[in-house]
Amino acid sequence: MVRLTGITKSFLGVPVLRGVDLELRAGEVHALMGENGAGKSTLLKVLAGVHRPDGGVIELDGREVTFAVPLDAQRAGIAIIHQEFNLLPYRSVAENVYLGREPVRRGHVDRRKMTADTAALLEWLGEEGISPDAPVGHLPVAQQQVVEILKALSTDARVIAMDEPTAALADHEVELLYDLVRRLRERGIAILYVSHRMREVYDLSQRITVLKDGAFVTTAPAGDITPEQVVRHMVGRPLDALYPARADPVDLGDVRLALRDGANDRVRGLDMMLRAGEIVGLAGLQGSGRSAVARAIWGVEPLTRGTLTVDGRPLRIRSPRAAVRHRIAFVTEDRKSQGLALRQSVRDNTLMVRRAALSGGPSRARKDLPELLRSVTVVARGEHQEVRLLSGGNQQKVVLAKWLAVSPRVLIVDEPTRGIDVGAKQTVHALLRGLAEAGVAILMISSELPELIGMSDRILVMHEGALVGELTAGASEEAVMALATGHGTGEAA
Template structure:
């Protein structure tokens, strides 16, 4: 064994993988050293998740080989991967919503009282010890289906770290976490790393790479590009290798004039569980950002506005007229569209093709004449949006589940563009999306605002909120604690408002 090979924990050599109509990986190479955090970056559809699913036994490679400790690695399935010390945190959750946190973490490994019965107390105690050690704000007995997306991500992290893993693969682990939670996760990674373990870390958040990785491997269009030392490279260099083109930055938009008409007015909106007298206005052509820490109530505002959660009190008005919306379908009739943060559960028909996902919800109003569906017109519109949003798919006939996470997100956006809503609510619109695709979505949001659309944008990424918003509504624990114009908003001022206690006087 060579000196170089002796320092490697894992290798991928000439790996290839194809799906119907798609060459996902070709002649892929990867080297993971002992004791390092290796960042793996590339645009959506570059092949990152496919490579990781090969490693974790979900897929089987068509060609090439993997080596673990210099010996051929054969993985027959996810359970076999875990037994060989490879644990993965997927970008999309693999949780059972009707089970508790403890049951999800130790599914299939539950302590037993005798041969038949499960030892529930022992299970919860084991989970409580793990959660405490990881500093995660979860209770073992909580039902996972009742948790927010961010807390469900924490359950995935706890489950992965509960195994005696040598290689920990993290696929967008911080996409739903705020800055404080990201720091907790990075501390966990540093404690996990030893001379006999290593981490593969996939993230589209460029600032994280400097903070946590030792080296960065770049892939593009299913092929290996280059591996860079994090300490001696810059993020613009990484991005240019990822996308094969320069990505221009951009300042936030100028404020919307006060004389623009108010499209949506919310007055003292409250729900039974969290929201407490939330009030704000959304003007024509405005991007109104919503900022706050996890649990602040931003998503709950969106769900209440579109009738997904019942409203206890308060008034919602559209162009000065009070409306009562009791379901997302009714919200759509009022030309209010909601792009959920959980695209797979609430935004897509995964078993249907791209064309169906884009056009089906608008068939009656857009693509039907005299009771007949104008299929040709629907396909033409789907193709237009696939081109406009640069959705990477062989055709509009591709099944949605075979698209990368970022391209699935774009399909959901396309669906709402077809409906031509006046008010669009984007909840984490760039979650799990790479740098190049983010820029496209930013341009799209700005274009929509320039056309007179009114947009609410909820994001956990504070730089994104500051860049994109004309005004920012800041929330803490179910209340609005302040509203800031673009010109006066800074990371410090937003974080100050986001950490105010509910009894603190609201800042206007």
């Protein structure tokens, strides 16, 4: 349906795409993979008419086409669904679907036709459970994504590009997206699927294309290329390198943090301990209380019962500021809304907690800044660049640098590699392992079981607000999931 041949694009003389080839076929999911900075987003924007290529050819149904503006691509049947939704929460589903293209009758918006057309699209997609009149802000995230897809279908899109479509979805919503993608494929839509998550790429796609440093590397049927080969093409390193080896035996220090019979409105009966030099994984299904444990320890949702000790001292942590004073750091799961001030600089983000909560003065903080940024390998134009202009991986590194600035003794990380590429994941994993070896006690929450198993010295599993078991390093995914679903047994946590 679409063929891109030899696509090149440069910005200010710097090549971003260097002779990229890509084919999209009707009724096929084609995965596009590569590290952050590999050129994926630029290629999507070329396909969508946002950028005009410097060289190469775009063909649609065998005919060469040129897109001067995004509207040209839209009229040709090409739609892009971005990672961050473009929806108006206080307007209805129908109003969002036809925003800017409302049907008009006798000089007024024809709301009856708009509602009927939206209902027809929902029926065609097999999503009759969504009302065209429902305010979008009242819908769960998975159904908001359906609205984004309806917007594309309402323009008669035959090609849909999805950029990290599961990044904002809870675990139980991912399968709903899978069903939606399969239905689109069955109806002959060509889907370009951009994702860093290897499992969903292999669950959904028929072919995989890999980009590296703006250049085309390979296209192969998903059944003919292994995840290890994909990673090697992307970063030049084997998949095993994602998880740095732990010391053997692990040299653990004293108990750094202990929780006994901890509880609040979200969790109950929590008994756990973290030792210096240890990475403890915290597993569980969405809604099991994983993040609630972190928020309780850090004072966001303080414990109402139980005893918390840090380095042997009983503490009552009622606020994040108190947690920071005791050198407890928390990397939240949503870096953009909870971890960063996006319109502030790399420097201001890195030093904000240290300036606000600890003594030492701004001059000392500024002196330490270059070493902090080097330690997490942040790639930016300089310390004054706005964080919003960095890639997802570099934004996450800034979040980590912010907490390294307070010299944490306990580090809680919630989904530390969500939405970042394989190369950045390796950097984050190596950094966490290095911190553990330096004596930091780490509690790591992750929905990616291979990550949790590959990084943890022990794994605690939650179910319905309670810790239900503990597994040793190297436990199987099946053992973790059995406990997480309430059907397994494990050593008492």
